[in-house]
Amino acid sequence: xxxxxxxxxxxxxxxxxxxxxxxxxxxxxxxxxxxxxxxxxxxxxxxxxxxxxxxxxxxxxxxxxxxxxxxxxxxxxxxxxxxxxxxxxxxxxxxxxxxxxxxxxxxxxxxxxxxxxxxxxxxxxxxxxxxxxxxxxxxxxxxxxxxxxxxxxxxxxxxxxxxxxxxxxxxxxxxxxxxxxxxxxxxxxxxxxxxxxxxxxxxxxxxxxxxxxxxxxxxxxxxxxxxxxxxxxxxxxxxxxxxxxxxxxxxxxxxxxxxxxxxxxxxxx
Ligand SMILES: O=C(O)CCC(=O)C(=O)O
Numbered sequence: 001x002x003x004x005x006x007x008x009x010x011x012x013x014x015x016x017x018x019x020x021x022x023x024x025x026x027x028x029x030x031x032x033x034x035x036x037x038x039x040x041x042x043x044x045x046x047x048x049x050x051x052x053x054x055x056x057x058x059x060x061x062x063x064x065x066x067x068x069x070x071x072x073x074x075x076x077x078x079x080x081x082x083x084x085x086x087x088x089x090x091x092x093x094x095x096x097x098x099x100x101x102x103x104x105x106x107x108x109x110x111x112x113x114x115x116x117x118x119x120x121x122x123x124x125x126x127x128x129x130x131x132x133x134x135x136x137x138x139x140x141x142x143x144x145x146x147x148x149x150x151x152x153x154x155x156x157x158x159x160x161x162x163x164x165x166x167x168x169x170x171x172x173x174x175x176x177x178x179x180x181x182x183x184x185x186x187x188x189x190x191x192x193x194x195x196x197x198x199x200x201x202x203x204x205x206x207x208x209x210x211x212x213x214x215x216x217x218x219x220x221x222x223x224x225x226x227x228x229x230x231x232x233x234x235x236x237x238x239x240x241x242x243x244x245x246x247x248x249x250x251x252x253x254x255x256x257x258x259x260x261x262x263x264x265x266x267x268x269x
Contacts, residue, residue: 060111
């Protein structure tokens with residue numbers, strides 16, 4: 001599918017300097033409706049990598065499920081036919097795009113559980129300069145309902161941080177230092193946050209430090225369909241004690257990601 005318009009040079013420049021770009025209106029209501037319906041189905045029928053991320057919350061629910069597209073043709077259609085892969089290809093100015101995985105991150109009303117400060121890349125067995133997340137809103141999302149907050153330019157700090165598992169902070173055992181104590185040093189950083197309407201997305205760099213609050217609304221849901229993508233020069237980097245992938249790809253350490261687990265999606269062949 002071609003895009004409603006190309007990503008502009010200003011948007012590419014914002015992504016390069018800030019680490020994130022906000023894009024409105026690239027996903028039409030059919031994609032949004034399909035994903036809203038599937039979100040509600042998956043909440044009732046979680047897949048094998050699903051997690052409840054707010055286990056002690058009396059009211060709300062913070063739900064994650066990953067690798068949906070390998071298990072369900074509707075998501076597969078999105079991965080291969082929606083504008084997502086071309087958007088991230090243009091944003092990263094990459095010549096090819098692999099899907100890494102897709103994910104629902106759903107914060108139901110009255111969910112206090114925040115998303116802790118972290119960056120994405122150290123959770124995954126891949127490395128390279130061109131890895132992004134496309135976070136697609138399926139509801140109106142504001143600061144009150146748990147929009148992400150990004151530390152501007154932190155993808156350029158050159159430091160890899162310890163991945164903190166959202167359920168159990170001791171789960172991933174890796175040698176990296178912890179993420180700086182952002183909340184107690186807020187005056188040292190600049191922050192970026194966006195509001196979203198259904199169908200709006202942000203694309204953020206895999207090394208950009210970010211977090212999100214809980215969903216403080218008593219009525220407004222916060223459903224997001226999140227896809228993780230790799231562009232040029234990204235390779236397999238298996239490491240122990242990090243996030244579980246659906247299966248181990250049949251490629252060597254240091255090889256390009258191209259595999260059944262992480263196929264090339266764009267350009268379409
Ligand atoms: O949706 C959230 O609360 C956090 C999302 C996030 O951290 C990510 O997609 O990388």
